[in-house]
Amino acid sequence: MKNKTLFTVSALAGALLFSGCAKKTETAAESPAAATEKRLVTVGSDLTFPPYEYMKDGVPSGVSVEIMEKIAEVDGSYKADWIDTRWANLIPGLKGEKYDILFSSMYITKERLEQIDMIPYYKTDISLLVRSDSDLAPKGPSDLCGKVVGAMKGTAFSAQVQEISEKRCVAQGKKAITVREFETSPQTTQALLAHAVDIQYDDAAVMKAAENNLKAKVKITSTEQFFPIVGGIGIRKGDTATYKLVEEGLNRIKASGEYAKILTAYGLKEPTAEDIAAVMK
Structure with a gap:
């Protein structure tokens, strides 16, 4: 992965320009006043893919949603604004600045890395x-x-x-x-x-x-290994500020143990350094 320019958290607040093209949502714990003080980060996702991301009683749910919400929570300055779209629209939408982030259990492949940057977060088969x-x-x-x-x-x-x-x-x-x-x-x-x-x-x-x-x-019925793969969070190429915002948030929930709890609850694993090196070259 290319070296990224480091930003301070305070600098990020002024550097990010997030779009608000989807309907705003609030968690029950937030007051309307608190919600309006937070910036919106638009997150593109195909919310038809349980247990990763799906709609439950009209609310985005699943492992990807829980991880993204925790990442936003530890930062505290923004909230995720989920946009439900079909799979084929994800990368074009990110490149076209319709979304700030792709969080849709997207496998990391050479072809995708040529179009977008990706932050590894789980391993599956x-x-x-x-x-x-x-x-x-x-x-x-x-x-x-x-x-x-x-x-x-x-x-x-x-x-x-x-x-x-x-x-x-x-x-x-x-x-x-x-x-x-x-x-x-x-x-x-x-x-x-x-x-x-x-x-x-x-x-x-x-x-x-x-x-x-x-x-x-x-x-x-399957018992044999097929194509063990690492999934990642998509970030638009050149958007270093958003990349660092998500990467730092992910590292913080790893350190707190929240990340491992979420993966374990869904029967998923954290990719090893070797797993990541194999797909990020």
């Missing part, structure tokens, strides 16, 4: 979900050959399934995977339940949440 009444019980990548697999449109998932199809299936004389893409993870799960796909290929924590929420309807 892939799980496979099938209907509970299915005869299929895929354990790993090779078990996907010849099957109809559902994945989220515009994500790394679809590209990974295509790679598996080419390298693990076709190259070894097996049938190719038929990939069907859907706008959101819940839509992909609905396609699975409707027999439109045989298997759902998605983030491990997301599939665990689906298994818990749908109880007897679906089950995770």
Whole structure:
């Protein structure tokens, strides 16, 4: 990661110009007067991806939301203003200054780092979900050959399934995977339940949440490692002030233990220095 120019907290207050393009929200603990004194940081997120980020009773919820809210809380001078949008709009919206930050369980990839800066904050892998009444019980990548697999449109998932199809299936004389893409993870799960796909290929924590929420309807069968990956917070290139604001807040909640508590509650892990070095080069 490039070296960043250091700013003092007081300098940051004057340096940041945050847009207020989304509807303001207040927590129950805040008075209207206190809320108006805080700057708004617009946070772009696809709020359809439990347990990371989703709407619960009309309120942004999930691991990403909790971490961002804690980061803002320890600073105290601003609050997160969540903007719900679909996945394909995230990076273009950040580059176009519609959002100040992307906090949407976005995997760190070489292609994304060419467009935006990213701050690592969690590690995950892939799980496979099938209907509970299915005869299929895929354990790993090779078990996907010849099957109809559902994945989220515009994500790394679809590209990974295509790679598996080419390298693990076709190259070894097996049938190719038929990939069907859907706008959101819940839509992909609905396609699975409707027999439109045989298997759902998605983030491990997301599939665990689906298994818990749908109880007897679906089950995770995978046991092999797929593509362990590090997720990050997106910051517009050149926006050093926002980068430092988020990075410093994240470091503070790590030091307080709040960060570890949140990750543990959702069954996620903090990436190691080696994990981060592998994706940030």
